[in-house]
Amino acid sequence: MPQPHDRRYDVADLSSIDPGVLETFTYEYPGKEIVITISTDEFTAVCPWSGLPDFGTITVEYTPRTVCIELRSFKYYLLSYRQVGIYQEHLANRVMEDLVACSHPQWMKVTVDYRVRGGVHTVVHREYAAPRHRGR
Numbered sequence: 001m002p003q004p005h006d007r008r009y010d011v012a013d014l015s016s017i018d019p020g021v022l023e024t025f026t027y028e029y030p031g032k033e034i035v036i037t038i039s040t041d042e043f044t045a046v047c048p049w050s051g052l053p054d055f056g057t058i059t060v061e062y063t064p065r066t067v068c069i070e071l072r073s074f075k076y077y078l079l080s081y082r083q084v085g086i087y088q089e090h091l092a093n094r095v096m097e098d099l100v101a102c103s104h105p106q107w108m109k110v111t112v113d114y115r116v117r118g119g120v121h122t123v124v125h126r127e128y129a130a131p132r133h134r135g136r
Contacts, residue, residue, distance in 0.1 A: 009051025011085030018080035019098040024067035033106070036068060037061045043078055043112075048085030056088075056114035060099060063106040065130070069099065088114050092124040106130050 039059040046053055058078065060069075077098070086094070092112045100108060105128070112124045 008049075009046070010083075011046050011048060011051045012083040014084060014086065014094075016080060016084050017094065017098075018077060019102065021073050021076045021080065022098065022102040023070040023073040024103055025070055027064040027066055027068050030066055033063050035061055035063055035107075038069065038071065038074060040075070040078065043081070045081045045084050045086050045091060048087060051085065054088070054114055054117070056112055058095065059111040059113070060095070060108065061111075062099070062103070062108040065104055065106050067103055069103050088112055088122050089124050092126045096126045096128055100128055104130075 037059065038061075039057065041057040043056045043058045044053055045056075060074075062069075081091075092110050095112070096108065096110045099105075099110070107130065108128045110126050112122075114122045
């Protein structure tokens, strides 16, 4: 009988992530700075070493410039990670890059808060500011 540490489940590679599903809609109040917060505790990816599921909360805060992220498409985007083996630290960077590319915000912060596993709790933050908004 195999030992638990010898078992490994298949994982999908990063090409399974689908940023093309992200959609936006026009922000009708350009110049009016607001902060939009999107949060879900239903995020799932897998450990790139073991293939075991990782569960976490993803929170995206941003100030739109001309468009807002459409929520249904955001959910589909996150679902594309379901079988992807990705490190928690890399996830925050990848989500940020994909969301900035689709929405071109004035400011954005992505927080990835994974459930405790093996007694270790990991929270990763990444922040972006368009050039004129640095130092926010």
